[in-house]
Amino acid sequence: MQFTAKDIAMLLNGTVEGDALVAVNQLAKIEEAQQGSLSFLANPKYEQFLYTTNASIVIVNNSQQLTAPVNSTLIRVENAYSAFTLLLEKYNTFKLYKEGIEQPSFIHETAKLGENAYVGAFAYIGQDVKLGNNCKVYPNCYIADNVTLGDNVTLFPGVVVYFDCVIGSNVTIHSGAIIGSDGFGFAPNADGSYTKIAQIGNVIIEDDVEIGSNATIDRATMGSTVIRKGAKIDNLVQVAHNAEVGNNTVIAAQSGISGSTKIGARVVVGGQVGFAGHLTIADGSQFGAQTGVNSSIKEADKQWGGTPYLPYKDYLRAHVNIRRLPDLEQRVRELENIIKDLKKDVQ
Amino acid sequence: MQFTAKDIAMLLNGTVEGDALVAVNQLAKIEEAQQGSLSFLANPKYEQFLYTTNASIVIVNNSQQLTAPVNSTLIRVENAYSAFTLLLEKYNTFKLYKEGIEQPSFIHETAKLGENAYVGAFAYIGQDVKLGNNCKVYPNCYIADNVTLGDNVTLFPGVVVYFDCVIGSNVTIHSGAIIGSDGFGFAPNADGSYTKIAQIGNVIIEDDVEIGSNATIDRATMGSTVIRKGAKIDNLVQVAHNAEVGNNTVIAAQSGISGSTKIGARVVVGGQVGFAGHLTIADGSQFGAQTGVNSSIKEADKQWGGTPYLPYKDYLRAHVNIRRLPDLEQRVRELENIIKDLKKDVQ
Amino acid sequence: MQFTAKDIAMLLNGTVEGDALVAVNQLAKIEEAQQGSLSFLANPKYEQFLYTTNASIVIVNNSQQLTAPVNSTLIRVENAYSAFTLLLEKYNTFKLYKEGIEQPSFIHETAKLGENAYVGAFAYIGQDVKLGNNCKVYPNCYIADNVTLGDNVTLFPGVVVYFDCVIGSNVTIHSGAIIGSDGFGFAPNADGSYTKIAQIGNVIIEDDVEIGSNATIDRATMGSTVIRKGAKIDNLVQVAHNAEVGNNTVIAAQSGISGSTKIGARVVVGGQVGFAGHLTIADGSQFGAQTGVNSSIKEADKQWGGTPYLPYKDYLRAHVNIRRLPDLEQRVRELENIIKDLKKDVQ
Numbered sequence A, B, C: 001m002q003f004t005a006k007d008i009a010m011l012l013n014g015t016v017e018g019d020a021l022v023a024v025n026q027l028a029k030i031e032e033a034q035q036g037s038l039s040f041l042a043n044p045k046y047e048q049f050l051y052t053t054n055a056s057i058v059i060v061n062n063s064q065q066l067t068a069p070v071n072s073t074l075i076r077v078e079n080a081y082s083a084f085t086l087l088l089e090k091y092n093t094f095k096l097y098k099e100g101i102e103q104p105s106f107i108h109e110t111a112k113l114g115e116n117a118y119v120g121a122f123a124y125i126g127q128d129v130k131l132g133n134n135c136k137v138y139p140n141c142y143i144a145d146n147v148t149l150g151d152n153v154t155l156f157p158g159v160v161v162y163f164d165c166v167i168g169s170n171v172t173i174h175s176g177a178i179i180g181s182d183g184f185g186f187a188p189n190a191d192g193s194y195t196k197i198a199q200i201g202n203v204i205i206e207d208d209v210e211i212g213s214n215a216t217i218d219r220a221t222m223g224s225t226v227i228r229k230g231a232k233i234d235n236l237v238q239v240a241h242n243a244e245v246g247n248n249t250v251i252a253a254q255s256g257i258s259g260s261t262k263i264g265a266r267v268v269v270g271g272q273v274g275f276a277g278h279l280t281i282a283d284g285s286q287f288g289a290q291t292g293v294n295s296s297i298k299e300a301d302k303q304w305g306g307t308p309y310l311p312y313k314d315y316l317r318a319h320v321n322i323r324r325l326p327d328l329e330q331r332v333r334e335l336e337n338i339i340k341d342l343k344k345d346v347q
Helices: A005-012 A044-050 A080-095 A312-323 A325-346 B005-012 B044-050 B080-095 B312-323 B325-346 C005-012 C044-050 C080-095 C312-323 C325-346
Strands: A015-017 A037-041 A057-061 A073-077 A178-181 A186-188 A194-196 A202-205 A216-218 A224-227 A303-305 B015-017 B037-041 B057-061 B073-077 B178-181 B186-188 B194-196 B202-205 B216-218 B224-227 B303-305 C015-017 C037-041 C057-061 C073-077 C178-181 C186-188 C194-196 C202-205 C216-218 C224-227 C303-305
Touching (some): A005 A015, A005 A057, A005 A073, A037 A080, A178 A202, A202 A216, A216 A224, A303 A312, A312 A325, A312 B325, A312 C312, A325 B325, A325 C325, B005 B015, B005 B057, B005 B073, B037 B044, B037 B080, B057 B080, B073 B080, B178 B202, B202 B216, B216 B224, B303 B312, B312 B325, B325 C325, C005 C015, C005 C057, C005 C073, C005 C080, C037 C044, C057 C080, C073 C080, C178 C202, C202 C216, C303 C312, C312 C325
Parallel strands (some): A037 A057, A057 A073, B057 B073, C037 C057, C057 C073, C178 C216
Antiparallel strands (some): A015 A073, A186 A194, B015 B073, B186 B194, C015 C073, C186 C194
């Protein structure tokens, strides 16, 4: 897996400055790059590194001027950042390329695999499961009966999808994520014990969704828990039964969404945020890390923080005031003393 | 999997009103139901839906009176809600029915399976493991040496149970939950490093417990971490070594219980709550989401919230006061100004 | 697995007092011990238990004096606590002893196993993987292509290590932990959707690290996410892309470290703590449970608490003041009334 400056310049439609035959086998940041690495310079702030880097090849903008000698081979392109991002993607596609059916795996006779499938060893594909084209089911994944996957779905090792769930196209689910386990629903009995409420709904994950490692998304009691198109969910996030996550909404690690809460579109949720149940959250809302949301939000595109949550600015101001509390208490005590004296004077 | 109104009425000991041969193949809420669905009406608040629903069959109370024409076939029963819950259960039992030993699986020659066992492909059952009757061990589960399971235990795909743990009857553990991993115990050395303290205890899970996806329950250092009868633990909950969760206690997602803390019976814990170590929490305590509990609670049946926790009402009042802090500071400033003037007047 | 007092005394270089042939098969706390158990007494506070315990054998300090008759056989050693810890370790080593390659497992023809390896059934070892000596890869683990493990590494069942990650020696990773999944990196597009930023870096775990169940450690975008020598990470902890955890740093359950944050050495992090991204945290910092850290910390060895975080003492004081807020508000109201009267008097 070696590429010359010439190869890469052809791919990027760029021009080589320096040794066109120098070869690289990895990508690195310009300040950390070793010999054999390819890097890039887009931000003029980092120009200094261009003259000191050990990278064998550096991609630069066509407009980049040189103010000192450069040891690396340069590849000049219109937009160095975009060009490098393209290489990152190609590199990863190459690294992650897998196809074929490894043995032993378990594929039910009624399951339908699409074209170009990868099914890893010890993966389990149940009855009536349908996979679109170019799906990758890594080892130790479990896909229960009657699950449907669209095209270009990747399930990394150890993903579990319970029965009847529906997953769209271009979806990536990282290791250990659990899709469609039972919602947490129990009816209290007179003696203090609980009776389980059967959870017969499912989870629907629309296109272009990514779900992080060890995240949990519970099936609906009835109906569906829904993750809408383009949503991105980080590691260890909990989405409870009948909840909904809107289009292009982003949820950072360890946040939790309680049952039946509907998060709107374009919402940005920091880490360790919690939403109570049965809420509706307006589109474009933004939540600082560790926010606690205990009521619905109707106004779109506002920022929030704190537990219970406040408008973000009020939250910051409240915390400044909390720090000043000992000082405020002291001021009140002084006033009380002055007034005691004043009353004496006046009487 | 089609059932007619006549079939269902017989099962529920109800009477049919309308086409007794109409068939359904799914269950749905009355307001969302499509043709081919069975639904129910129990709460008079939703009576309007009875006249507009697309459900093919609706279960109603014997006492239900009709004030407009109905398109669906009705099944009249004594208690529509109970009847529907019964159907939910039967539906789920049917959907989740599995039996037999799938290949390849790993069952140690000394392991004892009970009657009517399901062992999925790629499941691992270690030395001297004992399973009661009607246990389901889904694919990719791992049951270590010397583990005992009671009757009617379901381990969904990817559950791990470390050695020596004991699980009672009627226990359900969802995918990715880890039972019996090492407690987090390390003794500090003089040079700043740590020496691991071997964790040789186990986890005991009593009857009628349900544990959510990706929850973690650590084994005791010595003795047992115990989850008592009827407790319900949600996804991504952490229970540390030597902790105890009481009878019929309910713990919502992402909460954590530190080492050696004993949670009483009938306790209700919201999401993302944290308990410090070595605490004792009284029976019937209730904790709002994100509460931080840093001391023992002796009084039973109280409600708590906030970090560090306060009586729930005090917590709410404190937060109202926090929001009013800028206002309070302003009032103090005004007093200071008035008093400055007063002092001048008096002097 | 039975040992006599004579056997154990020889192992510990101690002397037997009582029946040297009495046998034990388990270890227990002195106050919980049953017949057939071995226990220890180190702390004089618990001396009373020495006279009432059911333990068959108790290890005591040479200096221990007896003030009443003892039923157990005693083994006298220089340091009873150290001697017992040694036994705990030996016990656990014995319980956890595994070797050999179980079938079916998947070991790529290019993978290199060291001496004395254990590879459990349904474990997957990819292309060009290198294992040191005495490695244990339990069932259902997945080690992706080009991963390197040092000596004495244990991966409990269901651990996933993505491609290119590097793990040192004497590392223990508990079940369900995910090492090297993609960092949460997405570039926003003009239409509100996101484009994934390929994550081509890796995770480096140095020697003597322990990682808890269902923890997630994401690979770097470029370069490495690093867990330094001797760090201990508890269950359900999240470490994001390009973060770094310092030498001998300890992180309790459910805490999260955002992208590119560098945690120093000897840091102690309580449970459910959150760190924002791109921070640098000084060596020896200590954080109470549920702390929210939103800025870098330059001063070493300080204690912090609260959200947003404060010096620990200030945090405690602030919360005392919060509880007193209704009282403070009342004092201000009284001052306002007094002053209203005073002003009348003065005018």
